[in-house]
Amino acid sequence: MSETVIGSVYVAPPGFEAVLQAELDRLGSPPDEWLGRLALCSGPPVASVRALDIWTAPEMHSIASIGEAAKLLKSRQRNWSLVPTGHFRRAALIEERLPPVKAAPLVFPQAAPSSPLGAWTLPAPDRLLFSQTKTSPFPAGEPRFVEDREGPPSRAYLKLWEACTRLGHWPVPGETCLDLGATPGGWTWAIAKLGARVTAADRAPLAPSVAAMPGVTFRQESAFGLEPRHEARVDWLFSDVIAYPARLLTLAKRWIEAERAGRIVMSVKFQGATDFDIMDAFAAIPGGRLAHLFHNKHEVTFFWSPS
Numbered sequence: 001m002s003e004t005v006i007g008s009v010y011v012a013p014p015g016f017e018a019v020l021q022a023e024l025d026r027l028g029s030p031p032d033e034w035l036g037r038l039a040l041c042s043g044p045p046v047a048s049v050r051a052l053d054i055w056t057a058p059e060m061h062s063i064a065s066i067g068e069a070a071k072l073l074k075s076r077q078r079n080w081s082l083v084p085t086g087h088f089r090r091a092a093l094i095e096e097r098l099p100p101v102k103a104a105p106l107v108f109p110q111a112a113p114s115s116p117l118g119a120w121t122l123p124a125p126d127r128l129l130f131s132q133t134k135t136s137p138f139p140a141g142e143p144r145f146v147e148d149r150e151g152p153p154s155r156a157y158l159k160l161w162e163a164c165t166r167l168g169h170w171p172v173p174g175e176t177c178l179d180l181g182a183t184p185g186g187w188t189w190a191i192a193k194l195g196a197r198v199t200a201a202d203r204a205p206l207a208p209s210v211a212a213m214p215g216v217t218f219r220q221e222s223a224f225g226l227e228p229r230h231e232a233r234v235d236w237l238f239s240d241v242i243a244y245p246a247r248l249l250t251l252a253k254r255w256i257e258a259e260r261a262g263r264i265v266m267s268v269k270f271q272g273a274t275d276f277d278i279m280d281a282f283a284a285i286p287g288g289r290l291a292h293l294f295h296n297k298h299e300v301t302f303f304w305s306p307s
């Protein structure tokens with residue numbers, strides 16, 4: 001464990017350590033050290049897209065005992081989440097002495113927790129690394145949901161639930177939505193369950209159970225063949241289309257320029273290496289931002305609303 005000052009800590013999505021390292025290098029904040037999934041940087045926090053969570057005020061302390069570690073954390077605030085990186089038994093004994101944190105899975109649609117949550121880990125038996133503040137309200141930036149294992153035809157709906165929870169907004173009854181690349185229909189299922197009207201578009205047919213839901217209309221056509229200027233305005237444009245990121249960037253811009261979407265939630269999928277230039281181009285759209293969701297795989301999610 002080095003003695004360098006730690007200015008920020010980034011939590012990599014499971015299996016995405018190399019991607020986060022590449023992004024942090026590019027942002028001019030290369031990690032000085034890795035502790036499991038945690039990238040430790042000496043510089044102040046930078047706007048990483050690929051980190052699930054960013055510890056914004058890290059502190060390293062020497063601790064003589066389990067009791068001292070728990071006492072120090074409790075003296076700062078009530079709620080703490082452990083990110084285990086080693087010394088697991090000792091970390092578990094410290095955790096037992098902290099107030100329990102209610103970590104029940106969310107029942108969507110439900111607001112994200114709002115009480116302050118800190119994060120900590122044990123880099124060495126006698127060292128405690130913690131941050132009272134972090135960017136995600138969830139332990140390790142990982143929101144969990146009570147899943148529906150019968151209704152949706154794919155597990156992709158969890159991405160939509162996480163995106164909406166992160167936004168703090170979701171489609172409501174009376175709103176209109178267009179779901180591009182909708183098949184087999186997990187997102188469309190989730191939107192229809194919220195009571196909004198949804199037009200699903202895909203080149204392949206939707207699962208019959210979803211196509212039959214109230215409020216669902218299906219158009220079997222290419223997302224790229226739709227001319228936004230000829231379409232009715234929708235409150236929400238969703239897209240989970242598998243396509244080259246550059247094509248998706250053009251698609252998003254066409255809908256924004258045509259002023260036919262109130263909000264956009266779009267998966268940007270990468271084949272192989274992350275294309276950071278395309279990520280920058282998405283982030284440069286006024287009102288746009290990107291995030292790597294816990295339920296994302298080799299993709300990030302683009303959020304847009306008018307700025």
Ligand SMILES: C[S@@+](CC[C@H](N)C(=O)[O-])C[C@H]1O[C@@H](n2cnc3c(N)ncnc32)[C@H](O)[C@@H]1O
Pocket residue numbers: 153154156157180181182183184185186187188201202203204221222223224240241242243
């Ligand atoms: C990851 S799947 C979508 C999963 C879906 N969101 C769900 O929740 O079940 C990607 C979809 O993109 C569709 N797709 C690929 N190219 C397309 C295009 N040009 N237009 C419309 N859909 C397309 C594929 O047919 C596929 O169904």
